[in-house]
Amino acid sequence: MRAYENVPVDPTLTRLYQDLHRHPELGFHEHRTAGIIADRLNRRGLRVTTGVGRTGVVGVLANGPGPSVLLRADMDALPVAEETGLDYASTATATSDGKVVPVAHACGHDLHITCLLGAVDALAADAGSWRGTLVVVFQPAEELGAGAQAMVEDGLFDRFPRPDIVLGQHVSPLPAGTVAAHPGPAYAASDSLRVRLIGRGAHGSMPQSSIDPIVMAAETVLRLQTVISREIPSTATAVLTIGSLHTGDAANVIPGEAELQLNIRSYDEQVRRTILDGVTRIVRGMAATAGAPQEPEITETERFPVVSNDPAALRRTLDAFAAQLGEDHVLDPGAGAGSEDVGILATSAEAPLAYWLLGGSDPSLFTTGDLNDPALLRVPSNHSPHYAPAIEPTLPLGVTALVTAARTWLATA
Template identity: 50%
Template sequence: MTSSAARTALDLTADLPVPALEDFYRDLHRHPELSLREHRTAAALAGRLREAGYDTTEGVGGTGVVGVLRNGDGPTVLLRADMDALPVTEETGLPYSSETDGVMHACGHDLHVTWLAGAARALAAGRDTWSGTLVLVGQPAEETGGGAARMVADGLHERFPAADVLLAQHVVPGPAGLYPHSPGLIMSASTDLDIVVHGRGGHGSRPETTVDPVVTAAYIVTRLQTVVSREIAARESAVLTVGRIEAGTRHNIIPSEARIALNLRTQSPDVRERMIAAVRRVAAGECAAAGCPAEPTVTVGDDFPVTFNDAGTDRRIASVHGEVFGTGTVFDPGPAMASEDFPRLAAGRIPYSYWFVTGTPADVWNAAPGGDDLMTRLESVPSNHSPHFAPDLSTVAPGVRTLVSGALASLSAED
């Protein structure tokens, strides 16, 4: 038996202006903006919210947008879409490719904004079917991990109706038409670390008069590869990635310092702290062995929390998604090593559900090697942050339906 939320969601999204939404998406894709510079994107979303009848505020937490639609007594449901792009040069070859050099919507946030705009219109048009309050959020700076916290610090839960539940979604690789949910841990924590190795510079012809920080940095990078393999239990999930190493200015100059940038992915606070301690220990040990004139500087930088769905909330949303999209479209993929700052909107107290929407075009998926082996195919198709990442336009309408049905499952139904 189909629930009223599923039936109503299908009714409210039956006549979506899909061509117009696709044009909106193409426009956002052509004009990507980096974190906290999402002025054009924010204005475009704010315009859509106002047209749909939402009381709309811009400039929240920097470039954030908040739209409020009060519709009688009932729960307050917050729907969130992130807006920022990445410093990636697009290589998709799409006719609507980025027109901004070196910047691309390589993570699908343009699609997220499109989904939110479509859901805003559908829910406002169908307000006679539900009661409560909608708070729609266009969040800046997800990619840097600070946007959600900025909005909370700027009074998101005080200046606007306090949410009873938060809902969000993210496009990911996979054959278009799947809606993965995990009623618990769904994404990992991320922590950036920066190491500065202090050496003693000099002429390349006289290395004996120097302490070469490049060689020491190389030893540190190599030694760090054992942190996960030899210090973290096999039952734990963790990743350590060295993303950048920088030193020197000329071929024949031994520099006075080298810099290493690395990232940790963890799923428990204990593992995170053990890995940070191991990085500090390895860096200090290698610098001592090399005779560096000073201990290395190790700085903890940007971080993202784990994304841990409220089980009851997520099961309710997953259930209505299964009704809307059919048997087999909703499944539990287990936790991913990717990270999100969305949980910071919850302020440690508001239940939330965060899910995925697969969006690989059918021709790309069908051409990927691997046959029936899903994981092999996933490794072969463009993923988030790839210069080739290009979600299928066929996901525009379904992504609106997921938000609309999730919201309706959380609001009060009208008789």
């Protein structure tokens, strides 16, 4: 039997998780979620501050001299319509950019919150066995790439103890019962851009009177693919995705403009700069070729820096996990193209980061414990409308991982 299977998990945690799952909130709108968190932390005796970085919550448990350890969980949900079929599935909606959108915890942040609250329960109940200061940070707007920076700018490390280590986890579609982490650069930098191409509208029967932004957009989309295939070395890791193209509303009307939204992932600053420069050059070039009446507008909408795990800090933390779970349940997934803003907390605090993935999928879906198991291609991933972690054993493992990591860095009483 694995160590986490012996950890008693408060049954209210499962009900809490299901409640959070039913009531997701978008970034910087996590008011209900923050209230639930603050209430629970207050009942555990922490010093609680709300409204940090707009909707963030910070709890501090000072327990004598010793290291300061920061545990972080993100709180926000996504504009996704849930299709899991769970009896606690979200049917919530919200207004975003003037549009009503569905909202769901399709990335597992509700599990992150629940696991951290469970870890606080365990550490507060056993405060006689450790010394130091526990700082728990419930961060807003991770999906926007803005929440960590907002908390830092709101004085996170001036108003609260500066940590000696930053710890955190993110649920993933790996088998529940495993944790995975990679030393050094582990999660990619991400840049999201909105491109507005301005043409000239006309009747569909008179294309000669138009400067067609649909043709301009189509040529731009195709040409942008060559940035990665022809300008970036094959040995570099980089992704360019056009996730949205919107223009026009009628078959017989040539519209006046088109909008693209694209996302860039990279690990190296020079590669990132090359891609961004290439995007700007191509977008402007396609507009000039089409004879556009004005230059296109290119706006940055999101920015995540590379997340880099401190090798020594991560090794110390993973060694503790291996002792708890068994070495075969601690994996190295390599560097991934996903992005996170947790690194901003560590960089701003000038503290090492140890950040890991928490397996969250039903282990029976996998035929092997290998990261190349083909089941990984079939299991719903984060951001999918079908994504939801298996509560058992993911929740007890997540609580155990956070408690184990915290105890590894706190002093022993």
